[in-house]
Amino acid sequence: xxxxxxxLGTRRSKLAMAQSGQVAKAVSQVxxxxxxxxxxxxxxxxxxxxxxxxxxxxxxxxxxxxxxxRGEVDFAVHSLKDLPTAQPEELALAAIPAREDPRDVMVxxxxxxxxxxxxxxxIGTGSPRRMxxxxxxARAHGLDFETVPIRGNVDTRIGYVHKGELDAVxxxxxxxxxxxxxxxxxxxxxxxxxxxxxxxxxxxxxxAADDAGLIAALAELxxxxxxxxxxxxxxxxxxxxxxxxxxxxxxxxxLADGQIVKEMRLxxxxxxxxxxxxxxxxxxxxxxxxxxxxTALGRELATEMLAQGxxxxxxxxxx
Ligand SMILES: NCc1[nH]cc(CCC(=O)O)c1CC(=O)O
Numbered sequence: 001x002x003x004x005x006x007x008l009g010t011r012r013s014k015l016a017m018a019q020s021g022q023v024a025k026a027v028s029q030v031x032x033x034x035x036x037x038x039x040x041x042x043x044x045x046x047x048x049x050x051x052x053x054x055x056x057x058x059x060x061x062x063x064x065x066x067x068x069x070r071g072e073v074d075f076a077v078h079s080l081k082d083l084p085t086a087q088p089e090e091l092a093l094a095a096i097p098a099r100e101d102p103r104d105v106m107v108x109x110x111x112x113x114x115x116x117x118x119x120x121x122x123i124g125t126g127s128p129r130r131m132x133x134x135x136x137x138a139r140a141h142g143l144d145f146e147t148v149p150i151r152g153n154v155d156t157r158i159g160y161v162h163k164g165e166l167d168a169v170x171x172x173x174x175x176x177x178x179x180x181x182x183x184x185x186x187x188x189x190x191x192x193x194x195x196x197x198x199x200x201x202x203x204x205x206x207x208a209a210d211d212a213g214l215i216a217a218l219a220e221l222x223x224x225x226x227x228x229x230x231x232x233x234x235x236x237x238x239x240x241x242x243x244x245x246x247x248x249x250x251x252x253x254x255l256a257d258g259q260i261v262k263e264m265r266l267x268x269x270x271x272x273x274x275x276x277x278x279x280x281x282x283x284x285x286x287x288x289x290x291x292x293x294x295t296a297l298g299r300e301l302a303t304e305m306l307a308q309g310x311x312x313x314x315x316x317x318x319x
Contacts, residue, residue, distance in 0.1 A: 008076065014155065015179055023205055092206065093205070131273040231288070232252045232294045235302075236250045236301050247314065279309060
C-alpha cells in the first residue's frame with residue numbers, strides 16, 4: 001500500500017470526533033499511513049428541528065455513506081447502534097472493534113441513583129426503548145418517576161440536569177466515556193433492568209466494498225466476539241422489522257465456565273413506552289462463528305418474541 005494519507009469522513013460533533021480520532025490512530029498504526037479527518041456536514045447538523053421529520057440519526061449515517069460512495073473519503077466510523085440494519089452492497093463493514101461498556105447510565109442531580117429518585121422525579125430521554133424499560137422498572141419496584149421526552153446531543157441532554165430543568169437524564173455509557181465525561185455518571189443501569197439498544201457501545205468502520213486493500217488492513221481492528229454479538233442483536237432488530245427508534249433492546253454476551261467460553265446468550269425486549277407491557281426473552285446457542293450463525297440466533301429470538309405478541313408493541317416504530 002502507498003503511504004498517502006487515508007481520508008476518514010466524520011461529523012463534527014464531539015462524539016463523532018472522539019470516535020473518529022480514536023479509530024484514526026488505530027488505523028494509522030496498522031497501516032503505517034497517516035489518517036486525515038474530512039468533516040462532512042449533514043442536513044441533520046444544520047437543522048436540528050427537522051431531524052425528527054427527516055428520519056432521526058439515519059441522516060448522519062446517510063451523508064457519510066454518500067461521501068464514501070462518491071469516493072470523497074476512504075472510510076468512515078459510525079456508532080453501530082445508529083446504523084440501519086440493511087447493508088448497502090457498495091459498502092463493507094470492514095471492522096467492528098471491541099465494544100465499550102454497552103450499558104445505559106443515568107446522570108442525575110445530587111449524585112442520585114435510579115432507586116433514590118424522589119416521587120414525581122422527571123427523567124429525560126428521547127428513546128422509546130429507554131422509556132418503556134424505565135417505566136416498567138418503576139411499576140415493578142413501586143417507584144414513581146416520570147419520563148420526559150428530550151432531544152439533542154450528549155452535552156445538551158446533560159445540560160438539562162445542570163440547569164435544574166430535569167432531575168436526571170439517561171444516556172449511553174459509551175458516549176459519556178468517549179467524550180471524556182464518564183465521571184459525571186451517577187448510576188450504571190443494570191442490563192437486567194434496561195437492555196441497551198442493539199449494537200450500543202460498538203463502532204463500525206465502513207469503506208467501499210471494492211477497496212480490498214483497505215478492507216484487509218481494517219480487518220486487524222475487528223473483534224470477532226463483538227461482531228458476532230452485534231450481528232445477532234441487529235438481526236433480532238431486523239427480524240422484528242423495527243426501526244432505529246423502536247422500543248427494542250437487545251444484548252448478546254458470552255456465557256463462560258471459568259475461562260472457557262461456552263455459549264452466546266441473546267436477550268431481547270420490546271415494550272410500550274408506558275412500561276405496562278414488555279415482552280422480554282432470551283435464547284442461548286453455540287458461539288456463532290459465521291455471519292449466518294449470528295444472524296440465525298437473532299432471527300430465532302425474534303420468532304419467539306413475535307409469538308408472544310412483540311409486533312403489537314412496536315406501534316411507534318420509525319422507518
Ligand atoms: N443515539 C445517539 C447516540 N448514538 C451513539 C451514542 C453513543 C453510544 C454508542 O456508541 O453506542 C449515542 C448517545 C446516547 O445514546 O447516549
